[in-house]
Amino acid sequence: MPGDTDHLSEIHLEIGSRLARQDHRYTTGRRHLVSVLAQAGQPMTLPDIVTADPDLAQSSVYRNLDVLVRSGVIRRISAGGDHTHFELAEPLLGHHHHLICISCGGIEDIHLDSEVEMLVDQSLTDIASRSGFTPIHHSLDLHGHCADC
Amino acid sequence: MPGDTDHLSEIHLEIGSRLARQDHRYTTGRRHLVSVLAQAGQPMTLPDIVTADPDLAQSSVYRNLDVLVRSGVIRRISAGGDHTHFELAEPLLGHHHHLICISCGGIEDIHLDSEVEMLVDQSLTDIASRSGFTPIHHSLDLHGHCADC
DNA sequence: CTCAGTGCAAAGGATTTGCATGCCG
DNA sequence: CGGCATGCAAATCCTTTGCACTGAG
16 A cells, blocks of 8 residues: 555644644553554554554553544444454445454455445435434444455 | 234244254243243333343353353343343344444334345445455444433 | 543453243143 | 243443553644
8 A cells, every 4th residue: 555654644633733722632542542443444442553563552442432532533343342442443444344254353344335325324314314313423344254264 | 003913922942943953942931031022022121021021040141142042042132221221132023233333221122124235235345355264144233322212 | 731531450340141930832 | 840030239341530650732
C-alpha cells in the first residue's frame, strides 16, 4: 500500500484536532495506541494491543480507549468472546462490516456493494422511523468459521 | 395473537426432542427458562430472566443458557452493555434483526423486507467464499436511541 | 504552573465453577 | 438406581477505579 506513513500522520493529525476540540490531549500514549490500531488494520482486543506495544499500561489503554470511543475516534465491537474488540472509527476507516469467527474469536473487516449498502440503510431507516427510534449506525456481521478454524 | 398457548407447547415439544437427540434432559428448570424467554418475546438479560421467575437460580440459568445455546435452541446476543442478552433461536423465532438502544441497553426485534434480506445474504455469501470463511448466520443491528431515551 | 493523563495495585462485577444433594429417565 | 442437573457459595477474569506521580499545554 503506497503512502502508508503519510496516511498514519494524516490520521494522527485528524485525531489530534478532534481531541483538541473536546479539550483532550493527544499524548504519547494515545498516539501509540492509535498507531497500533492503525497498523494492525483489523479489530484488536486489549491483550492484542498490549502485546503489540508492551510499553502501554493496561489501565491506561482501557482509559484511553474509552476516551477515544467517546470522542468518536475509535469504535467498540462486542463480538461475544472474552474480550471486547476495538478499531479506528468509520470516519477514519470507512464504512464496513465484519467476519466474526466463532471458534477463535477473530474479526476481519469486509466491505459490501454500495448498492446493497444503500438498500439496507434505506430499509433500516424506514423501520426505525416507524418505531420512533433514532438511528446512529448499523452493524452487519457474518458469524461462522474462518479459513484457519 | 391466536393460539398462544399452543405455540408455547409446540416450542416445548420441539426443544424437548432437540435436547433428547443430544442426550440432554428437558428438566423443569429448563422448561421454565424457555417459557420466560418465549413469553417475553424479546431478548432478555440474566437479571431480566431471574426477575421474571425468581425460582430460577442464577448459576443454573447461566448453565442452562449455555446448554441451550450449544443445542441451537437459544441465541446469545452481545450488545455491548453490562449483560449479555438471550432469545429463542431463529428456527423457533424466525429470522430477524435488532434495534439496540445505546442509552438504556434495550433490544427490540425487527424484520427486514425479504428482498433486502436475500440481497444481503447473497452479498455476504459471496464475500465469505472469497475468504474461505464458512458462514453460519449473519446479524444486522441498528444502534441508536429508542423512543423512550 | 496546573491539571489532565499515567501506572501500579486493588476493587468491582458479570459469569463460571466446585461440591454435596436432588431428580429425571 | 446412576448420572445428569441443581443451588449455594466461592472463584475467575475482564474491566474499572483510587491514588500519588508525571508530563502536556
